[in-house]
Amino acid sequence: MMISVLCVDDEPNMLYLSKTFLEKTGEFVVDTASSAQEALTRLQQTEYDIIVSDYIMPVLSGLDFLRILRKQGNHIPFILVSCRGQEMEIVEAINDGLSGYLTKEGDPAYNFAMLSHRINQVVSLKRSEEGWKESEERFRFLYTHMAEGVALFTLIRDENGNPVDFRFEDVNLRYEEIFNYTADMVRGRCISDIIGYVPCLLACSSVVESKTPIFFEKFLKRPSKYFSISVSPWLETGFAMIFSDITRRVKAEEQLRETSEYLQKLITHAGTPIIVWDKEGNITQVNRAFEDLTGYAQDDLIGRTIRCILPEDDTERLFSIIHLTSLGMHLESTEIPVRIKTGDIRILKWNSANIKDNQGSLRATIALGVDVTREKELEEENATAVFQLKRNLAELAILNDGIRNPLAVILACAEFQDETSYPRITHQVWEIDKMIDQLDSRWIESEKILKFLEKHYRIGYTGKSGKYSESSDLDQVSG
Structure with a gap:
């Protein structure tokens, strides 16, 4: 990544040489200003990675320029180029936030090489500090706003080196919400002073000694919730304890287990x-x-x-x-x-x-x-009875016709009998004929009853075997 440099000097030749040498390396983009006032104007328009300024300049010296920047809150890296004999001023400039200085005396090529090296060194350090600061800020933001409660502890040992307690170093916002303790209330105090005892002392001390994290789930009476707890090593003698509220999950699992047990009992019984x-x-x-x-x-x-x-x-x-x-x-x-x-x-x-x-x-x-075994047996019995009834009715119809034919013969023969026998024979024939008419009437009624049963109760046969007609097995399987 190219480094942007603002060179400030009242001597045009020095500005030209500085710009030419630095840009020739391919590492720098250089702008120039012939006075501190011009440089201040440029800084309002453009951001630079570093300023290289001559010390002795009219109106505002390089040191004056540095002090103005720091007073404005601008902490841009600043290298001062001076002559020998100005060491006291340089010490004063360092106190004002000077990043480095070089002298003009000696071999110019060597001086510009040193300037290039020093610029790289100062800017790299600045970028590293900014990156570290940005990372720290991100970590602090994440730590503060984590969904889990976090507490940082230092393990306390007695004079024999045995773990006896641990001291709060910090807690995040979520921890404060869970346990109703603010960071100011607990920071610097031992946990035994806060809750009256030391929980998980051996487990936490083993994490510090082995540098190996542990995980477990536990119900805490205060705040009466279930937590998934992880303990991880932190620094040399400390550990971080992270609390994840799993109360809802545990209760859901309990409810699911109870429901499962209830359904299991329902099925079983x-x-x-x-x-x-x-x-x-x-x-x-x-x-x-x-x-x-x-x-x-x-x-x-x-x-x-x-x-x-x-x-x-x-x-x-x-x-x-x-x-x-x-x-x-x-x-x-x-x-x-x-x-x-x-x-x-x-x-x-x-x-x-x-x-x-x-x-x-x-x-x-x-x-x-x-x-439905008994139901099927009853259906079979009903079907058998209906089949027998139908057969009986059919035989009865045949029998009726069979009786009427002989009666007609008897009636014809009566014509040849004497006057005394004829009336008695004909009377008996007509009485028998009336009974046959009644049988015909009952046969018709029985046929109607059978049709009613077949229509509304599905009682009936499909053939001589007496077997029911059934729908296909596949008709009884649905998608």
């Missing part, structure tokens, strides 16, 4: 069978109702594939339906039979939900089953 499997189809949890239904203990099932509870003759087809949940789909009143420990089959209607992690990835599926 629910009266409906519940099973959980991972995305590979391995069982991770069952509740007591599921144990009661199947006869398997939870330990018998955890870690095993869900295939182990499916009927052996239809395992893969049913597993393919269940495995659709790993693709994000879920079961909706899907009938899936379960093989219990005795080998018997129970039919359950399953509804499932997918469990996802914070990133939205599937972790597991939880399914709730309703045992």
Whole structure:
């Protein structure tokens, strides 16, 4: 980075030589002024890294120029060029903030080389000081306004070198807010004087000795909050203690744990069978109702594939339906039979939900089953009864026709009987015919009842086998 220099001298030749030599090095950009007054004007218009001024000048000397600058609060590096015999004035100038001085006597080339070296030296030091000061200010700002409370301590030892206490050196604003102690209240005092005891003495002394930080979490009665605390070495005999308030996180974790325990109890003690499997189809949890239904203990099932509870003759087809949940789909009143420990089959209607992690990835599926085995048996019995009723009605219709035909023959034969027998025979025929009419009426009413049951209660057969027609398995799996 180029160094900007303002050279001030009342001799034009010296200004020319100074500018020429310094700029020839490629390190400097040089402006010139023939008097201190002109230099003051230039300083109002341009910023420079350093001033090189002759000591003896008319009106205002180099020393006068320096004093004016310092009085104005301008601390720009300042090198004074003087002649021999002016050492007392130079000492006085140093007291006024002079950065360095050189003499004009001797070899000019050597003098200008020394001037170049001295300018570099002074400006580098100034820039380092400014950088250090800027870093310190940034650190102080960050330290003061940190979201965490910070306290700086010095470890106190007894005459035998054993740690006995630690002394406050400083605290930041957040520490003051957390503990309600201002920096002025604690600075220079031992912590035992403030709170009545020395917390974590051995741990903190080990940090000072080993120069290795430690971290822990602790509940502090004052201010009745949870903190994550880090202790780090600071200087030779001190340490920094940083307090992060984690009360909200701890309470959220406690609430989450309580909620999880509540849900776990709810699942465990629910009266409906519940099973959980991972995305590979391995069982991770069952509740007591599921144990009661199947006869398997939870330990018998955890870690095993869900295939182990499916009927052996239809395992893969049913597993393919269940495995659709790993693709994000879920079961909706899907009938899936379960093989219990005795080998018997129970039919359950399953509804499932997918469990996802914070990133939205599937972790597991939880399914709730309703045992509809008895319901299916009753449906089968109802269907059998309806089927038998339909068959009886059909046979009754045939029987009615079968009875009427012989009656017609009997009535025709009665024509050939004597007058005494004919009326009695015809009377009986008509009585039988009335009963057949009543049977026809009851048959029609029975047909209406069957249609009503089929329409409103879905009772009916699809074929001679007596099996119900059912929707496709995939129709009962939703995305």
